[in-house]
Amino acid sequence: MTCPQASSPAPSTPAPHSRAATTADPSRTAHAGRTTHTGHWSGPAQRLERVTVTVYAPDPVLYVGVVHQLRQRPEIELVDGAAAADAQVSLVTVDTVDDETFALLHRLRHNSATRTGLVVGTFESGDALQRAIESGVAAVLRRAEADQDRLLSLVLAIANGEGVLPGDLLAKLLHHVGSLQRSALDPRSASLSTLTAREAEMLRLVAEGLDTAEIARKTAYSERTVKNVLHEVITRLELRNRAHAVGFALRNGLI
Missing domain, CATH: 3.40.50.2300 (Response regulator)
Structure with missing residues (x-):
């Protein structure tokens, strides 16, 4: 997917995410x-x-x-x-x-x-x-x-x-922002809203022994996304590594 550039003509076959619409006149x-x-x-x-x-x-x-x-x-x-x-x-x-x-x-x-x-x-x-x-x-x-x-x-x-x-x-967005604010005030407090569905799923797969590449194939995300999601969990909850994150989530009933 590429953003259209004013300096170059449109390609004959647009790439994914970059099909720009043609003008629609008679x-x-x-x-x-x-x-x-x-x-x-x-x-x-x-x-x-x-x-x-x-x-x-x-x-x-x-x-x-x-x-x-x-x-x-x-x-x-x-x-x-x-x-x-x-x-x-x-x-x-x-x-x-x-x-x-x-x-x-x-x-x-x-x-x-x-x-x-x-x-x-x-x-x-x-x-x-x-x-x-x-x-x-x-x-x-x-x-x-x-x-x-x-x-x-x-x-x-x-x-x-x-x-x-x-x-x-809008309700989902407000709920999510509220959860982030609560986590910021008490980052170690555990609740069902501490992890998103994607974060919980990836931690469950880590707990099952899957590595980054295997998690990426299982979830249809890129390896980079898997790494970023797990890093975000570890950083937000002030944990040390993936094993620590899995242990934390299991102890608090998050996965």
């Missing part, structure tokens, strides 16, 4: 082996000011679905290639948020020309949701709810500088 021209839409919307009396949007998705099906919904709306102008760097809204569409997604979000966060929205299948934990917000995501919409009207509302809200978060995700 006239078309062939370019670099694919169809590119060109032109501008104009109303009967005056030209409509449209919001420029770039769509990123690792899966071609996700990409086509979102683009198909948005290209039907005259309020939206879909852009890619060099123009993607100046899009008002960057819309990232994924099933789940993984390391590649966070890397893209981090790059987009440093582009002052764009604000980022996330269309996602599921968040596995409050930690992932918090990381997404910290990575510059201004609004979130679940894929299951991403019909044309909701996508349009999301894009317009982002372009207007607003934040959008479903009520249950």
Whole structure:
């Protein structure tokens, strides 16, 4: 997944997480082996000011679905290639948020020309949701709810500088932040909220004798993610190593 660069043309076959949407106007021209839409919307009396949007998705099906919904709306102008760097809204569409997604979000966060929205299948934990917000995501919409009207509302809200978060995700985020605050006040206090589901799962696998590579294969995370998650647990709970973390979690009924 790569962030579009203004200095280089769009690739003929976009890489995962970097499929940028083509503009969605009536006239078309062939370019670099694919169809590119060109032109501008104009109303009967005056030209409509449209919001420029770039769509990123690792899966071609996700990409086509979102683009198909948005290209039907005259309020939206879909852009890619060099123009993607100046899009008002960057819309990232994924099933789940993984390391590649966070890397893209981090790059987009440093582009002052764009604000980022996330269309996602599921968040596995409050930690992932918090990381997404910290990575510059201004609004979130679940894929299951991403019909044309909701996508349009999301894009317009982002372009207007607003934040959008479903009520249950907001509750999850507040609960997670509260848990972190409690842990900061008493980092050695044990409770069911001390570990996220992912942290608990990885500690259970450590307890079963699996090494980093085996845990990565078992959980479908990268080895780097496994190391980072276990390091975060050890650091946050002020423990010495993985064995100490497993012992701590077992003694306190966390795994």
